[in-house]
Amino acid sequence: MIEVLNRFIRQVFRNWFRKKRHIKLGLYGPPNGGKTTLANRICVDWLGEEMGKTSHIPHETREIQVKEQISIKSGKKELSFNLVDTPGIATKIDYEDFIKAGLNAKESKKRAKEATKGVIDSIKWLDEMDAVIVVLDSTKDPYSQVNITLIGNLEARKIPLLIVANKSDLKRANIKKVQAAFPQYSVVGISAKYGNSMDRFYEQLFEVAG
Amino acid sequence: MLTLQFIPFSEISGLSPERRLKRILDAVKEDKIVVLEGKLAKEEETELIKATMESINGRFKGIEISVVSSDRKQEGVFRKLQRGLVEALSGARQGMTIIGPATIIREIRKDPDKVQLLTVEGSRNGRAGLKKKRRK
Known part of the structure; x- marks a missing residue:
């Protein structure tokens, strides 16, 4: 009962902030999908500075990062938001994977411990979001349970979402497969790294969160 | 040796979510692959991920999870209503959930006809299959 009441209050506040056009926009997805790369791209495009560090080793972002007061414009429309970059959501974390990626044992164990906390924080922050960009690696299978669980949770919480099929610059990228997996949502194929199709991304963002 | 533990939904339906x-x-x-009758609610799935993260240590590395259900896109309106009514009355959730330890299950692949559990090298021959009946 308390949980239902909490959710109702959050929903009221969420709608109020949406009307105010200043929202909390979350970047969610599995590890190494390119959430921080996209956050950096948005920040460079509109603020002229990057937001966080990226790495080929999974779970580089292990703490919630917030960039406040970003305003994007398209014609007469304007959208202001706080951008929340979250740690990747996973169902398993093995420190030995980090050793294989080149870290030493001590660093790997520390990273694994921080990564587990990061996943928990990401889930806890879900209720705070007014809109979410789900960042998926378009070279990977979109039907993974983490993706389905994440999108199902956003749907259950009635949080508007935009799916980004990232890494479109890679040969193995399959944007159509991501679109086929989630036909009821807006899916936009981009390369956050090279800035490909960012205009379409911003248009879609206005549609979903504007 | 792989151990599969079947949990009927009736066995957990009366329990609190925790x-x-x-x-x-x-x-x-305990290194068992759980085959759960029915599905967890979406919120329960995220709570399961949180509980899993809290449990990770040197020995337990996490889980692999997959939910298998009938293709609802092909269901007609009457069938959808019928299923919704049955689920509302019985509390049962149609489908099946497979949850295994990440130290044993590397990946769970689904296609319309079968579910493949790809195991970690050394835990078995590398592949175990569970065939799923296609709904007519």
Whole structure:
């Protein structure tokens, strides 16, 4: 009962902030999908500075990062938001994977411990979001349970979402497969790294969160 | 040797969400692959991920999870209503959930006709298959 009441209050506040056009926009997805790369791209495009560090080793972002007061414009429309970059959501974390990626044992164990906390924080922050960009690696299978669980949770919480099929610059990228997996949502194929199709991304963002 | 533990939904339906997840996770931590009748609610799935993260240590590396259900896109309106009514009255959730320890299950692949559990090298021959009946 308390949980239902909490959710109702959050929903009221969420709608109020949406009307105010200043929202909390979350970047969610599995590890190494390119959430921080996209956050950096948005920040460079509109603020002229990057937001966080990226790495080929999974779970580089292990703490919630917030960039406040970003305003994007398209014609007469304007959208202001706080951008929340979250740690990747996973169902398993093995420190030995980090050793294989080149870290030493001590660093790997520390990273694994921080990564587990990061996943928990990401889930806890879900209720705070007014809109979410789900960042998926378009070279990977979109039907993974983490993706389905994440999108199902956003749907259950009635949080508007935009799916980004990232890494479109890679040969193995399959944007159509991501679109086929989630036909009821807006899916936009981009390369956050090279800035490909960012205009379409911003248009879609206005549609979903504007 | 792989151990599969079947949990009928009736066995956990009366439990609180916390105890329900604990029941599942305890079995997985004993290196069993849990085949759960029905599905967890979406919120329960995220709670399961949180509980899994809290349990990760040197020995337990997490879980692999997959939910298998009938293709609802092909369901007609009457069939959808019928299923919704049955689920509302019985509390049952149609489908099947497979949850295994990440130290044993590397990946769970689904296609319309079968579910493949790809195991970690050394835990078995590398592949175990569970065939799923296609709904007519």
